[in-house]
Amino acid sequence: MPDIQIPEPNEHTFFIGHERFENEFRGYWEKKQVPHALLLAGPKGIGKATFAYRVARFILENATQNENNATLTLELGDPEYFEGLKVASESNTILQVANKTHPGLMILERSENAQTRKMRNEIVLDDLKGLSDFLHLTAGNDSWRVVIIDSVDEMNIHSSNAILKLLEEPPKQVLFILISNNSGRVLSTIRSRCRQLTFSQLEYESIAKIIGLIVPDVDGQTLDSACRLSEGSVRAALDIVSGGTVGTLEDIVILFDTDLPIDRCKAEEIFEKWVQSRTKNEVNLIENKLEAVIAWLARGVRQFARDPNTVEEVVKGEKDVVISLIGRRGLDDFCERLKAAGAVIERTKQLHLDTKQTFFSVMHTLAGE
Template identity: 30%
Template sequence: MAKAPPPPVEPELSPRHAGALIGHDAALRAFADAWTGGRLHHAWLIGGPAGIGKATLAFRIARWVLAGGPDSGPSLALPPSHPAFRKVAIGSHPDLAVLERSENARTGRMRTEIVVDDVRALAGFLRLTPAESDWRVAIVDPADDLNREAANALLKILEEPPPRALLLLVAHAPGRLLPTIRSRCRRLMLTPLAETEVASLLDTLAQEVPLPERRAAAAIARGSIGRALTMAGEGAGALKQALDRVMDGLPEVDLVAAHALADSLGRPGAEENFALFMDLLRDAVAARARAAATGAPDRIATLRPLEEWGSVWENLGRLARITAGLTLDRKQAVLSAVMALRPGAVPDMP
């Protein structure tokens, strides 16, 4: 299973550059109503699964606020020719700060979390008088990356917000944030896009990918255009077919097919395909757990009790994270994952 090259990420696809936002009309309307009603909260938590447009929404709100809230209706849209749009796109707007994981000056590598010094610098930025607009705006993307010290520093900002300062927190898993942070934010919880919306976006953004691959990616992307773009460039259709063959054969496992799959995902350069396969496998296990919980007709779901399906799902996640994080043998990880699907088995952890 050869690894197809991923589609190039064009500038207009990044949240900072994106002029279009598909879906999430209710969230846009909620913010617009708060603005026009003079009830703008100082902090907004934008939550939902990865890749559904949370950061794109945050930058859309930021541009609109920095432009003074022009009369564009609840869409909060600015034309790309607008000065605020252009400055945000190239990272030169003096009243916008974006807090992300930064580079470790000592090692030259990107940190795995947002650290307290960066949050303290953000606090200093927010206390300054706006330079070009009426507001200072900060985007934390994602807030999930805050370590404990950084989260406590951010909490101090939320407890005593500077005047004319707006914080937009992007979170893939809001429930993992400190309860005291969540309680001080107004929430905009986004839902996954419809499969038809994902398919339509793929037709626009990934025209170089064959149509069957685009359709396969849209069908299994769980409403995430970001995930669908990755899948479309990584041979999602072939991986899904391989996974279906594994699942349909249970409780037996075709060892020849399992080794062939493991060989393909263990080759150099197949890291993204490995991650995608493990995601799809966990999705399939989660579907069986839901079927076991609801009593829905599913032959494979009856092979294990609900509790075992839940344990398999958790262990597969651990196996994927450890293998990727420690750069371990992907071939052995795939074999362990596939064999763990048999009734009574669990993944062999590295």
């Protein structure tokens, strides 16, 4: 599969799944009861950011209104997919939001550390520079402003407290949209001041339709594997389609389809194969592949826990590998090994550790060696 240009959430002009939240927000708008803050909670990659930008486009497109009647510019009724908050296709707002240049939109996210030239691991106070001026701009003609925080989980205590103060006394005509991949990490005082919308995993059919729109020439087998392996995440499904995940999993089946210890030469070959598959602009290749392996095995564990006979195979030999890895020390122990392997990957991404060492550490951890 050639390189796929995966659109960012601010670039999407369609929205599939979670239609009830579009209906809910449309109701707030029409009743002039828009909350001052939304907390979009749920697993990563299931459409929260896409929804956030969709709401932002809708508000900013319809921000100028007279006192009693909003001027809506929606296009409704498309039979192919739900368009509850879609603005007119010719609107300049679409381009401005896609480029993150709309004067009524501010996005708070992690930034690059000027000294180390590396992305910070958290949103710091410096990332909030300009927010105060943005919020206190004169809002003529009932204009709205939107602040998107992606993600609120990544704010440190200082930036969290700064946002909390704003939520305690919210400015007029401002909507905060907080995106959370792990709402347990959000300050309870922030959660209590937001209208929380909890997003669930998307259904197979919704993911297939989205992939079909973005990658219309995807083959049926790859599409089916992506939908089944994605665990309800569009982002994961797109990564599978574009990143050769099925081939990665076949490599792991070959590696673990032997008695302990792991064959070092075979593992070396797999690692080098993965490295050689790197595209020009791809970052965190090894870490991403390892995370796909962890997610795949975790899926097998969940199926095994329900019924060992119902482990569904996406790649040939998958069931035998899952049963073998669990059988070495039991189900509980393998769950702990999965968590430990995930922690190794996360530490590598945060500290920029050697990926080859990480690869072998994860393989040995999963094998229980």
